[in-house]
Amino acid sequence: PCDASVEKERTLAMIKPDGVFGNYTDKIKEVILESGFSIITEMVVQLDEGNATVFYVEHSHRDFFPGLVKYMTSGPVYIMVLEKVNAISDWRALIGPTDARKARISHPSSIRAMCGLDSEMNCVHGSDSPQSAAREISFFFGEMPGGIVRHEEL
Numbered sequence: 458p459c460d461a462s463v464e465k466e467r468t469l470a471m472i473k474p475d476g477v478f479g480n481y482t483d484k485i486k487e488v489i490l491e492s493g494f495s496i497i498t499e500m501v502v503q504l505d506e507g508n509a510t511v512f513y514v515e516h517s518h519r520d521f522f523p524g525l526v527k528y529m530t531s532g533p534v535y536i537m538v539l540e541k542v543n544a545i546s547d548w549r550a551l552i553g554p555t556d557a558r559k560a561r562i563s564h565p566s567s568i569r570a571m572c573g574l575d576s577e578m579n580c581v582h583g584s585d586s587p588q589s590a591a592r593e594i595s596f597f598f599g600e601m602p603g604g605i606v607r608h609e610e611l
């Protein structure tokens with residue numbers, strides 16, 4: 458109990474609109490639970506341009522940003538807080554590389570290989586550091602920025 462190395466960690470996972478529309482939610486949750494994560498909380502949310510922009514603000518100067526915002530607001534997303542030892546890097550490993558086409562070659566058992574299309578439509582998100590996990594969890598579950606529509610809380 459005093460060993461800090463066994464402390465559990467939390468990360469933010471998201472099934473993006475293509476994953477929700479493609480009916481991958483149940484399959485992805487199955488993989489999550491089989492991989493030893495606990496799902497602490499989950500909800501369905503519709504992002505608008507404002508909150509999608511804030512969520513991905515680190516990419517706001519990139520040329521793919523307008524397309525990213527359009528994609529992320531094209532339908533509901535499924536938000537989960539996952540917990541396990543090493544949750545942040547283990548979830549990133551489980552989703553695979555950003556480009557789903559590359560994922561199918563180099564990480565064929567990854568989630569993006571299963572349900573992603575290309576470098577933009579890659580069906581899932583994962584926090585990439587303890588700092589972004591804390592920011593993203595409070596983005597959705599702390600003070601909700603104005604305009605987030607919570608479809609249902611499960």
Ligand code: RTP
Pocket residue numbers: 516521524525554555576577578579581582583584585
């Ligand atoms: P994420 O933040 O969604 O978990 O994805 P990631 O870390 O693997 O990739 P990141 O570099 O943070 O990019 C964020 C999302 O932007 C879209 N993207 N499109 N068209 C493009 O070249 C391009 N590059 C990135 C993807 O949806 C990516 O997940």
Ligand code: MG
Pocket residue numbers: 585
């Ligand atoms: Mg990222």
